[in-house]
Amino acid sequence: MYRVRPKKKLGQHFLTDMTIAQRIADTVDVCPDLPILEVGPGMGALSQYLLPKGREMKVVEIDEESISYLNAAMPQLRNKIVEGDFLQMDLNTLFAGRPFVLTGNYPYNISSQIFFKLLDYKDLIPCCTGMIQKEVAERLTSGPGSKAYGILSVFLQAWYHTEYLFTVPETVFNPPPKVKSAVVRFIRNDVTDIGCNEKLFRRLVKIVFNQRRKMMRGSIKPLLIQLDKEKGVVRDHTALLADAELTKRPEQLNFHDFVALTNRVEEEFV
Numbered sequence: 357m358y359r360v361r362p363k364k365k366l367g368q369h370f371l372t373d374m375t376i377a378q379r380i381a382d383t384v385d386v387c388p389d390l391p392i393l394e395v396g397p398g399m400g401a402l403s404q405y406l407l408p409k410g411r412e413m414k415v416v417e418i419d420e421e422s423i424s425y426l427n428a429a430m431p432q433l434r435n436k437i438v439e440g441d442f443l444q445m446d447l448n449t450l451f452a453g454r455p456f457v458l459t460g461n462y463p464y465n466i467s468s469q470i471f472f473k474l475l476d477y478k479d480l481i482p483c484c485t486g487m488i489q490k491e492v493a494e495r496l497t498s499g500p501g502s503k504a505y506g507i508l509s510v511f512l513q514a515w516y517h518t519e520y521l522f523t524v525p526e527t528v529f530n531p532p533p534k535v536k537s538a539v540v541r542f543i544r545n546d547v548t549d550i551g552c553n554e555k556l557f558r559r560l561v562k563i564v565f566n567q568r569r570k571m572m573r574g575s576i577k578p579l580l581i582q583l584d585k586e587k588g589v590v591r592d593h594t595a596l597l598a599d600a601e602l603t604k605r606p607e608q609l610n611f612h613d614f615v616a617l618t619n620r621v622e623e624e625f626v
Contacts, residue, residue, distance in 0.1 A: 359399065359425075360398060360399050360419070360421050360422050360425050361421065362530060362531055363419065365465075366418065366419055366463055366465070367463035367464040367465030367466060367467075368396075368398060368419070368463065369461075369464065369529040369530070369531060369532070369533045369537075370398050370399055370401065370461075370529060370530045371398075371401040371402070371461050371487075371528060371529060372401075372528055372529060372530050373528035374401065376524055376528055377401040377402050377404070377405055378405045379522070379539070380402055380405075380459070380461070380485070380486065380487055380539055381402050381405035381406050381409075381459075382405070383459065383485035383486075383521065383539060383541050384406070384409070384457045384459050384483065384485055385409075386483060386485075386541065386543065387457050387482060387483035387543070389411065390411070390455055390456055390457050390482070390483065391411060391412040391413065391414070391451045391454065391455075391456040391457070392406055392409070392411050392412070392413045392414075392456065392457050392459060393413075393414050393415070393416065393447075393450060393451075393456050393457070393458050393459070394406060394413070394414075394415040394416070394459055394460045395415075395416050395442050395458065395459075395460035395462060395463075395470065395486075396416070396417065396418075396442075396460050396461060396462060396463050397415040397417055397422065397426060397433075397460070398417075398419075398422050398461065399422065399425055399426070399429070400425075400426055400429065400430050400433065401461065402459070402460065402461060403415060403426070403430060403433060404430065406459070407430075407432055407433070412451065413436055414436050414437070414438050414450055414451070415433060415436060415437055415438065416438045416440065416442045416445070417437060417438070417439060418439070418440060418441050418442070420439075423437055423439055438450065442466075442470065442473070443466060443469055443470070443473060447473075447477045447480055447481075448477075448480065453480075455479075455480055455481065455482055456480070456481065457481070457482075457483045457484070457485070458474065458481050458483070458484040458485075458486070459484070459485045459486045460486045460487075461486065461487045462486050462487065462488050464488070464489055464533065467488040467489065467492050468492060468508060471484075471496065471508055471512060472508070472511075474512075474542075475511055475512065475515065478515045478516075478544065481544070482543070482544040483541070483542070483543055483544065484516070484541070484542040485539070485540065485541040485542070486539065486540065487524060487537050487538065487539050487540075488537065488538065488540065489533070489535050489536075489537060489538070490523060490524075490535060490536040490537055490538040491504075491535060493520055493537075493538035493539075493540045494520065494538070495508060495509060496508055496509060496512055496518055496540060496542075497509070497518040497519065497520040497540060499513075499610070500607060500608060500609060500610045501607060501608065502607065503607070505607045506565050506568070506607075507561055507562055507565045510561050510565075510611055510614060511558070511561065512542060513611055514547065514550050514611050515544065515545060515547055515550075516542035516543060516544055516545060517542065517543045517544075517545055518540065518541075518542050519540060519541045519542070519543075520538060520540055521538070521539040521540060521541055522538065522539050523536055523537070523538050524536065524537040524538060524539065525537075550611075550615055551615050551619070552615045552618040552619045552622070553618060553619075553622055556618050556621065556622055557614065557615065557618040559579065560576070560579060560614065560617065560618050560621060561606075561614055563575060563576065563578065563579045564576060564606040565606050568605060568606050568607060569605070570605070571602065571603050571604065571605060572601070572602040572603070572604055572605065572606060572609075572617075573597050573602035573603060575606070576597075576602060576617075576621070577593075577597065579621070580593045580596070580597075580621070580624070583621070583624075583625060587625055589625070591624060591625070593624060596620060596621070596624055599620070601613070601617065
């Protein structure tokens with residue numbers, strides 16, 4: 357049986373250590389009974405351990421060569437392969453609107469985009485596991501005060517309990533990546549409403565972390581100017597900008613702090 361040629365443009369790094377593949381596959385057991393969606397199966401390293409779990413399962417693959425290989429090498433995956441770009445898919449259609457577990461050895465070049473999509477479908481995906489770059493894994497699971505803490509940390513931790521499970525060395529891939537990898541797991545929390553305007557919350561968090569070396573006072577001011585223009589008003593924001601909380605840098609604020617700040621900004625325009 358021929359092997360699939362890893363493609364750099366697709367961020368493919370095929371896992372060659374089957375012990376690690378088994379460990380990653382077993383991370384879905386925390387959410388039993390739910391269907392499984394695997395992104396980027398490649399040559400089926402994870403798929404071979406997910407299939408015996410006896411759950412409804414589909415895999416999403418964009419690489420035609422990988423699809424041909426899987427059809428030939430793993431006939432039990434036939435009729436379970438969804439060809440296409442995961443980032444462009446309507447995930448409601450995959451299991452007829454039913455919740456599912458998302459997992460995979462995620463393509464390195466789109467891993468952050470995958471988690472933004474996860475957030476868009478948070479009510480459909482109560483459990484997400486998989487392998488990504490170690491640096492990204494640290495970013496997603498870090499708390500306030502860490503240099504790795506950032507935009508996705510805040511967004512994900514608003515809706516999920518995030519876990520860094522274990523580190524994976526470069527040597528167990530073909531081709532070996534230039535960085536270490538890590539396996540993570542996210543379990544949906546009980547939050548149904550974060551307690552503020554979510555659209556404004558996202559704008560605020562992105563703006564302040566894009567200027568993370570500045571005190572919040574300096575980085576939030578452009579947002580207030582933008583909101584003034586959008587609402588066709590000119591307001592005096594002196595009182596808000598004098599708030600002691602805005603002398604901090606964004607990595608010092610937790611999720612609840614950002615919610616409170618979002619509400620404070622929205623009150624400026626009521």
